[in-house]
Amino acid sequence: MRPRPERRFPVEVTQEQVEFFQENGYLVFGRITTDEELEWLAEIYDELFTKRVGEKEGMYFDLGGPRAHKGVEVLPQVLGPERTFPELRETNYFKNGLYIASKLLGVPQEKISGGGHMILKPARYGRETPWHQDEAYWNPAALHHGLSVWMSLDPATLESGCLQFIPGSHRSEEILPHRHIDNDPLVHGLVTDQVDPAQAVPCPVAPGEATFHHCRALHYAGPNRTDHPRRAYILVFNAPPKRLERPMPRPWLDEEAEALKRLKSLARDEA
Numbered sequence: 001m002r003p004r005p006e007r008r009f010p011v012e013v014t015q016e017q018v019e020f021f022q023e024n025g026y027l028v029f030g031r032i033t034t035d036e037e038l039e040w041l042a043e044i045y046d047e048l049f050t051k052r053v054g055e056k057e058g059m060y061f062d063l064g065g066p067r068a069h070k071g072v073e074v075l076p077q078v079l080g081p082e083r084t085f086p087e088l089r090e091t092n093y094f095k096n097g098l099y100i101a102s103k104l105l106g107v108p109q110e111k112i113s114g115g116g117h118m119i120l121k122p123a124r125y126g127r128e129t130p131w132h133q134d135e136a137y138w139n140p141a142a143l144h145h146g147l148s149v150w151m152s153l154d155p156a157t158l159e160s161g162c163l164q165f166i167p168g169s170h171r172s173e174e175i176l177p178h179r180h181i182d183n184d185p186l187v188h189g190l191v192t193d194q195v196d197p198a199q200a201v202p203c204p205v206a207p208g209e210a211t212f213h214h215c216r217a218l219h220y221a222g223p224n225r226t227d228h229p230r231r232a233y234i235l236v237f238n239a240p241p242k243r244l245e246r247p248m249p250r251p252w253l254d255e256e257a258e259a260l261k262r263l264k265s266l267a268r269d270e271a
């Protein structure tokens with residue numbers, strides 16, 4: 001791997017941007033890194049996906065893929081790529097993402113923890129990432145104050161599956177009821193039906209531009225109908241969560257845990 005390009009790309013956050021984020025739960029920030037860094041990131045990205053790095057540890061998986069069935073990959077993902085390439089934490093993308101997150105969340109940088117997640121939407125792949133709140137995936141015994149930074153290495157357009165948000169949805173008191181994609185708890189993907197897509201704001205971005213969304217903001221990404229892959233690199237930044245006396249019910253997480261347990265005992269019986 002060639003060395004990481006070191007040129008810095010300083011960013012600033014305006015009061016208007018902070019207020020827009022607090023009001024709407026998302027923000028189209030714009031450019032967050034350099035062209036050289038994007039090229040370097042693309043090499044790492046392609047290596048992680050070509051070699052399926054982290055597959056054994058469950059850090060590489062396919063939505064609706066290896067856990068549920070074998071076959072063509074439809075939405076491969078890499079969790080925690082910084083474990084394989086620690087330098088990813090030194091990038092403009094990571095450092096600027098953390099800095100902007102701290103301003104938007106109103107929490108000092110040193111209190112924020114973060115990590116990455118790569119989602120590859122292959123060319124001409126006709127499936128969407130349905131409406132959900134990220135927090136629906138998270139620990140129900142805590143109240144979360146966090147956000148995701150979403151940057152694409154390729155043009156993210158309506159045709160290739162850019163993000164769409166429901167403005168103000170992050171201000172809901174509750175996590176909305178979610179269910180599993182295809183009603184299959186082994187597909188690691190959640191969807192909520194309590195959404196009015198007519199309210200959606202699509203946010204197309206060029207390579208190297210980023211959007212930010214709060215962990216409770218409703219969001220969606222359409223299918224990739226283009227002839228090119230859409231490579232997204234997401235960073236999640238969290239303030240320390242507040243422990244709840246009584247966990248908020250998230251039955252879909254229990255269903256998934258149960259289904260995984262059954263799958264493991266089946267595999268044991270077969271062995």
Ligand code: NI
Nearest residue numbers: 132133134219
């Ligand atoms: Ni999400």
